[in-house]
Each structure stands twice: as C-alpha cells, then as structure tokens.
Amino acid sequence: MSEMxxxxxxxxxxxxxxxxxxxxAGVSRATVSRVVNAAPNVSDAxxxxxxxxxxxxxxxxxxAARSLVSxxxxxxxxxxxxxxxxxxxxxxxxTVVQGVALYLSDTDFTLNMLIASEMRSEKTRxxxxxxxADGALVVSHHEGDHSYDRLDLSLPIVYGGRxxxxxxxxxxxxxxDNVAGAAEATAHLIATGRRxxxxxxxxxDMPPGFDxxxxxxRAMADARLRSDLVEYGDFTPDSGxxxxxxxxxxxxxxxxxxxxxxxxxxxxxxxxLERGLRxxxxxxxxxxxxxxxxxxxxxxxxxxxxxxxxxxxAMAEVLVRRIEGKPVDRVTMMPTRLIVRASTTPRDA
Amino acid sequence: MSEMxxxxxxxxxxxxxxxxxxxxAGVSRATVSRVVNAAPNVSDAxxxxxxxxxxxxxxxxxxAARSLVSxxxxxxxxxxxxxxxxxxxxxxxxTVVQGVALYLSDTDFTLNMLIASEMRSEKTRxxxxxxxADGALVVSHHEGDHSYDRLDLSLPIVYGGRxxxxxxxxxxxxxxDNVAGAAEATAHLIATGRRxxxxxxxxxDMPPGFDxxxxxxRAMADARLRSDLVEYGDFTPDSGxxxxxxxxxxxxxxxxxxxxxxxxxxxxxxxxLERGLRxxxxxxxxxxxxxxxxxxxxxxxxxxxxxxxxxxxAMAEVLVRRIEGKPVDRVTMMPTRLIVRASTTPRDA
DNA sequence: ATGAAAGCGCTAACAT
DNA sequence: ATGTTAGCGCTTTCAT
Numbered sequence: 001m002s003e004m005x006x007x008x009x010x011x012x013x014x015x016x017x018x019x020x021x022x023x024x025a026g027v028s029r030a031t032v033s034r035v036v037n038a039a040p041n042v043s044d045a046x047x048x049x050x051x052x053x054x055x056x057x058x059x060x061x062x063x064a065a066r067s068l069v070s071x072x073x074x075x076x077x078x079x080x081x082x083x084x085x086x087x088x089x090x091x092x093x094x095t096v097v098q099g100v101a102l103y104l105s106d107t108d109f110t111l112n113m114l115i116a117s118e119m120r121s122e123k124t125r126x127x128x129x130x131x132x133a134d135g136a137l138v139v140s141h142h143e144g145d146h147s148y149d150r151l152d153l154s155l156p157i158v159y160g161g162r163x164x165x166x167x168x169x170x171x172x173x174x175x176x177d178n179v180a181g182a183a184e185a186t187a188h189l190i191a192t193g194r195r196x197x198x199x200x201x202x203x204x205d206m207p208p209g210f211d212x213x214x215x216x217x218r219a220m221a222d223a224r225l226r227s228d229l230v231e232y233g234d235f236t237p238d239s240g241x242x243x244x245x246x247x248x249x250x251x252x253x254x255x256x257x258x259x260x261x262x263x264x265x266x267x268x269x270x271x272x273l274e275r276g277l278r279x280x281x282x283x284x285x286x287x288x289x290x291x292x293x294x295x296x297x298x299x300x301x302x303x304x305x306x307x308x309x310x311x312x313x314a315m316a317e318v319l320v321r322r323i324e325g326k327p328v329d330r331v332t333m334m335p336t337r338l339i340v341r342a343s344t345t346p347r348d349a
Numbered sequence: 350m351s352e353m354x355x356x357x358x359x360x361x362x363x364x365x366x367x368x369x370x371x372x373x374a375g376v377s378r379a380t381v382s383r384v385v386n387a388a389p390n391v392s393d394a395x396x397x398x399x400x401x402x403x404x405x406x407x408x409x410x411x412x413a414a415r416s417l418v419s420x421x422x423x424x425x426x427x428x429x430x431x432x433x434x435x436x437x438x439x440x441x442x443x444t445v446v447q448g449v450a451l452y453l454s455d456t457d458f459t460l461n462m463l464i465a466s467e468m469r470s471e472k473t474r475x476x477x478x479x480x481x482a483d484g485a486l487v488v489s490h491h492e493g494d495h496s497y498d499r500l501d502l503s504l505p506i507v508y509g510g511r512x513x514x515x516x517x518x519x520x521x522x523x524x525x526d527n528v529a530g531a532a533e534a535t536a537h538l539i540a541t542g543r544r545x546x547x548x549x550x551x552x553x554d555m556p557p558g559f560d561x562x563x564x565x566x567r568a569m570a571d572a573r574l575r576s577d578l579v580e581y582g583d584f585t586p587d588s589g590x591x592x593x594x595x596x597x598x599x600x601x602x603x604x605x606x607x608x609x610x611x612x613x614x615x616x617x618x619x620x621x622l623e624r625g626l627r628x629x630x631x632x633x634x635x636x637x638x639x640x641x642x643x644x645x646x647x648x649x650x651x652x653x654x655x656x657x658x659x660x661x662x663a664m665a666e667v668l669v670r671r672i673e674g675k676p677v678d679r680v681t682m683m684p685t686r687l688i689v690r691a692s693t694t695p696r697d698a
Numbered sequence: 699a700t701g702a703a704a705g706c707g708c709t710a711a712c713a714t
Numbered sequence: 715a716t717g718t719t720a721g722c723g724c725t726t727t728c729a730t
Contacts, residue, residue, distance in 0.1 A: 015707095034709095101462055414724040
C-alpha cells in the first residue's frame with residue numbers, strides 16, 4: 001500500500017479557456033460565450049465552428065468565473081439540522097434528499113449539503129449569506145423549525161414541512177397533507193366497522209403531531225363519533241406503548257386505534273398483545289408514515305404512505321422556480337395514500 | 350396563499366466586498382486579504398482594525414472570486430450512481446453520507462451531491478473535469494465499480510468499497526473489512542457449538558459477496574471444518590429464501606448458517622421456520638450489515654455491524670488529505686463489530 | 699509590514 | 715451578427 005501522491009491534477013492539462021476556444025475557432029471570446037450560452041444572435045456557420053473547437057479542446061466553462069460575473073452560483077444548499085441528521089437512517093428523510101437530488105440532476109443546479117449544528121449555525125448563516133448558493137432547502141424532521149426565515153430576505157428558501165405557527169410566517173414550504181392523511185386512515189377504520197376509536201397523537205408542538213390529531217378529529221366528527229380517546233406520545237415506539245397502556249387503563253371499550261406514526265403503532269401492538277387482545281379482531285390499528293415498523297409488524301400495519309420522493313422533488317422545483325423568478329404557490333401540499341394491510345381487516349372478513 | 354415574489358435577495362444588501370472592508374479599516378485590499386487568510390505578516394494593530402471592519406460590515410469573502418484566482422473550489426463532489434440512489438432507503442448508504450457531511454462540516458469544504466445515471470454520465474464527467482470540485486467521493490453500494498479511475502489523473506478520487514479487481518487498480522479507497530467480519534461471525538457460530546455450518550453467499554462479482562465468503566471459509570478452515578455448504582443469493586430476502594431451500598434440500602445436516610447479509614438471513618428465516626425447524630435451537634443464524642431486517646426479526650439476528658458513519662468520515666478524511674497533499678494510505682480498512690443476539694444463543698443456555 | 703497593480707475566466711453592455 | 719471593452723471580487727507578485 002503506497003503512501004503519498006496527491007492533489008496534482010487540474011494542472012497536468014491546464015484547462016482550456018474560452019479564449020483558447022475563440023482562438024481555435026477564429027472568433028472573439030464574446031461569440032464563444034454566446035454559443036456556449038445559446039444566445040440568439042449567432043450565425044449557424046460560426047456556431048458550428050465554435051462547437052467544433054469546443055469539442056476538440058474539450059472545453060468546459062469555468063464556473064467560478066461565470067459565477068463571479070453573473071452573480072449566480074447554480075448551487076442549491078440543502079440544510080439539514082443536525083438533530084435531523086441523527087435520524088438519518090430514517091428512510092423518509094433519505095428519500096426526500098434523493099428526490100431533491102433527482103430533480104436537480106435534470107437542471108443546471110448542483111446540490112450542496114450542509115449539516116447545521118448549534119455550534120456551527122453561524123458558519124451556516126455565513127455560507128448562505130456569502131453568496132455561495134442561489135437558494136436553500138431546509139428539511140427538518142418534525143420540528144417545524146423555520147428559523148431561517150430571516151435569511152429569506154437575502155436568499156430564497158423553501159422548507160420541507162410547514163412552520164409551527166403558520167400565521168406568523170411568510171415562508172415557502174412543501175408539506176405532506178397530514179390532516180387529510182390522518183382523516184383517511186381514521187375514516188378507513190370507521191368504514192371497516194369500528195366505532196370506539198382511540199388515537200395516539202404526536203407532540204402537539206410539532207406540526208405533524210398537531211395536524212394528524214386534527215385529521216383524526218375531523219374524520220370522527222364527520223361520522224358523528226366521539227373523539228375523546230386521545231393519549232399522547234413522542235413518536236417513539238416506547239411512548240406508543242405507554243400511551244396504549246393509558247388508553248386501555250381508562251376501562252372504556254376500544255375497537256380501533258389510529259397512531260400518529262408507525263413507530264408508535266408498533267409500540268401499541270406490544271401492549272395490545274400483552275393484554276391478551278387480538279389485532280385486528282379486538283382492536284384494528286392504523287398508523288402513519290409507511291415504514292418498516294409497520295410493514296414488518298405482525299399483523300402488517302395499515303398505514304398512510306407519504307410521497308417522500310415527490311416531496312423532495314417538489315421542494316427542489318419550488319425553489320428553482322423562485323430562483324428563476326417564476327410564479328409559485330407559497331404552500332404546496334402533497335397527497336398521501338392509504339395502504340390497507342391486515343391490521344384493519346374487518347371482523348367478518 | 351399568495352403567489353409570486355421570487356429570486357430577489359442578494360441585491361437588497363449588496364454584499365460587502367473586500368474593498369469596502371479595506372476602505373472602512375483604512376488599509377489596502379491586500380492587507381485585508383492577508384488578515385482574512387491569516388497570513389503571517391500583519392501587525393496586530395492593523396489586523397484588529399481590519400477584523401473590526403469585517404465584523405461591522407458583516408463581510409463574507411466571495412467564494413467565486415476566491416476560486417477563480419486560487420484555483421481551489423473548496424468543493425468535494427459526492428458521486429452516487431443512480432443504481433445506488435435507488436437503494437437510498439438503505440440505512441447503510443444514508444449513514445455513510447452523513448459521515449461524510451459530518452466530517453466536512455468541520456473543514457472548509459462543502460459537499461456537492463451528484464446522482465450519476467447512465468444518461469447523465471457525460472454531465473458528471475464534465476462537472477468533475479470542469480474544475481467544479483477539488484476532489485470526488487464515489488459510493489456505490491456493492492458493485493465495486495471504479496470506473497472513475499481515469500478521472501483520478503485530473504482529480505483526486507476516493508472510493509467507498511474496494512474495486513473488483515484490486516490488482517488492476519491504483520485507486521484510493523476505504524472499505525469495511527468484510528473478510529474479518531465474516532470470519533468473526535462464523536467463528537462465533539463455531540464458538541457457540543455449531544459444526545455443520547452453511548453459508549448463503551452473495552454474488553461473487555461483488556467485492557462484499559466475494560470477501561464475505563472468503564471470511565467464512567477462512568474461519569471454517571481455521572477450525573478444521575468443511576466449508577462446502579455454500580449456496581448463492583443476490584442479497585435480497587427472496588434470494589436468501591431460495592438459497593436456504595437449496596441448502597436444506599441437500600439433505601445434509603445443518604446446525605448453523607452464516608448469511609452474507611441480513612436481508613438474505615431474513616429470507617432464510619422464513620424457510621427454516623416453514624420447514625418446522627427452530628432458530629437457534631436447530632439452526633443458529635448469523636448475518637451481516639446490522640440493519641432492521643435483522644434487528645426486527647424474531648428471534649433477533651446476530652450480525653456484523655459496519656461502521657458506516659466512520660466509513661463516510663474516513664472517506665472524506667482521506668480525500669481531504671489527498672487534496673491538501675498530505676500523505677495517506679491508499680487503502681483504509683474499517684473494523685467491523687459482532688452483535689450477538691438471540692439467533693445464536695447456544696443450545697444449553 | 700504594507701500598498702500598487704495585474705489578472706484569474708467569464709459575461710454584458712456598447713459599438714460596429 | 716460579431717467584436718471591443720470593462721469589470722465581477724479576490725489573491726499575489728513585486729515594490730516600497
């Protein structure tokens with residue numbers, strides 16, 4: 001295993017410049033620039049000659065030079081709060097990033113990923129304000145933290161997930177329709193014959209926690225059913241188990257459960273089983289997120305699928321449109337999808 | 350929900366330039382540049398005055414301008430083959446990326462993520478060769494594809510995972526020690542009393558597939574045990590199930606199984622159970638990867654943990670050292686760790 | 699120790 | 715339709 005040897009490169013073949021292309025094609029640099037940027041006013045003959053020279057020299061425009069004069073970096077920053085990065089193994093988040101990257105790979109933009117920790121928050125701000133990116137995407141997980149709002153004055157920003165206090169923010173965001181998704185899951189429970197439906201809600205200071213409870217309540221109200229069987233968890237399996245315990249300890253009959261995410265549903269499963277109750281016979285269960293906590297559970301969990309890839313794609317698209325000055329809605333809602341599995345099979349089936 | 354409004358910014362506050370700082374501090378631009386870059390020859394008094402001006406004006410150096418003259422972009426490209434991106438939900442991959450990002454966030458480098466599809470491979474090459482990055486990291490999953498080797502002449506590259514034909518490549522890479530990990534898992538099976546141990550190997554044209562089989566054979570040979578109970582899968586659960594079926598159909602006794610990854614182990618589980626055999630009583634099982642396929646299996650799967658975060662970190666570190674011209678080993682091996690769970694509990698325990 | 703000046707590679711008026 | 719020219723903001727000799 002040898003040592004050494006390093007950052008040479010880039011100098012072996014001193015990269016061809018626009019000027020060299022101009023010389024080779026026998027035209028001015030301005031003309032080459034026009035050809036490269038597909039400007040309207042170039043005669044076909046010359047354009048062809050220039051393109052030939054470009055090909056022959058293997059010319060690639062220097063981005064730094066271009067950025068310097070055009071004031072455009074063609075860079076989009078993806079800001080990942082460190083708390084979210086810790087949950088990196090969360091397939092939801094990874095898929096959102098993939099969606100962003102996929103969309104951008106068809107544009108001239110490049111994706112810059114930043115991990116923003118408390119410590120380095122100043123560094124992140126400086127990076128963003130230092131003209132290093134044309135726009136930023138902020139993905140936090142459940143927090144609804146729109147603390148980069150102020151930066152939006154200098155740089156277009158698009159968030160994944162709505163802000164906590166929507167009325168106080170003018171921020172652009174793309175969000176999953178948590179209310180509709182939760183309502184759909186609840187309605188499904190009702191449609192399969194359940195009447196005494198409880199919910200394990202998420203933290204009410206996190207938008208998804210709040211919205212999913214709202215969706216549950218709405219569906220219950222629509223069916224003229226009571227919706228006071230509510231306990232709260234923090235989206236972890238353990239908290240789901242405890243909430244289920246509290247729910248069962250109330251002594252009221254429960255034949256259906258909507259958990260605000262699959263993890264909590266998984267936690268609830270263990271308690272339900274431990275009390276000698278059967279799923280779905282005694283209690284039908286529906287979750288939210290559609291991840292492996294639900295798909296590998298026994299019985300498999302009915303849940304709400306989030307369009308994570310599309311969410312990422314949409315975030316990138318909204319941001320690019322803002323950067324390019326095209327009109328975009330300030331809020332974009334992504335539809336969810338009900339995934340019916342064994343945990344909500346009707347009793348008579 | 351309002352419409353419009355867009356890419357303004359950046360002009361509201363015309364970013365302060367080095368020149369403005371110079372004026373404010375009453376010195377020349379050269380001096381400001383020296384202070385910013387911590388050059389040796391600056392008097393404390395002046396340095397202080399300059400720093401004050403920088404703070405007051407909230408000055409941030411313009412990267413494009415800096416890159417243009419210094420020929421350094423401070424950008425590191427992370428190339429993700431699209432085939433890998435599809436497996437994005439794979440926690441292994443996501444965590445590697447996180448490791449990279451985490452390491453870089455303590456440096457002056459920035460992470461640029463590129464999805465390299467077949468279609469856009471030319472675009473990727475141009476990007477890399479166009480001086481848009483100071484170095485590149487290539488993470489493919491299992492493929493051992495080092496097809497960017499040629500670019501290494503112009504740009505330092507570091508791979509995650511060894512090349513398929515190591516002898517033919519001079520590439521820098523960081524890899525998990527698959528041989529040692531597989532050997533450790535197998536040795537553990539042996540240590541817990543198993544003697545007729547089979548393996549479900551991965552594709553032999555993928556380095557991890559090949560290396561894990563080698564590790565298995567080595568451990569068996571060290572214990573003077575036969576190692577001809579080998580069937581192959583393609584790392585998917587289904588292929589694991591089929592391989593297990595073939596193994597069992599051989600009619601030879603099997604009391605232990607090493608699967609080259611957790612997915613295939615999960616597939617094997619179903620066949621073992623379906624044949625009325627018990628885990629670990631009849632057959633003890635060990636996997637590799639340490640992901641949820643194993644941790645959520647029943648009984649929980651003994652497996653080999655890969656230091657994914659550290660792998661990413663190490664890749665970034667090796668690349669940065671190359672870029673900075675510091676010595677680095679061409680190959681870096683990351684140690685694995687045995688995670689003992691219920692699937693290998695000794696019979697007498 | 700500090701300043702003056704040149705120039706990195708490109709785009710965008712402006713002129714022709 | 716094409717060329718000329720003047721910078722973009724910074725680093726870096728070279729003087730002083």
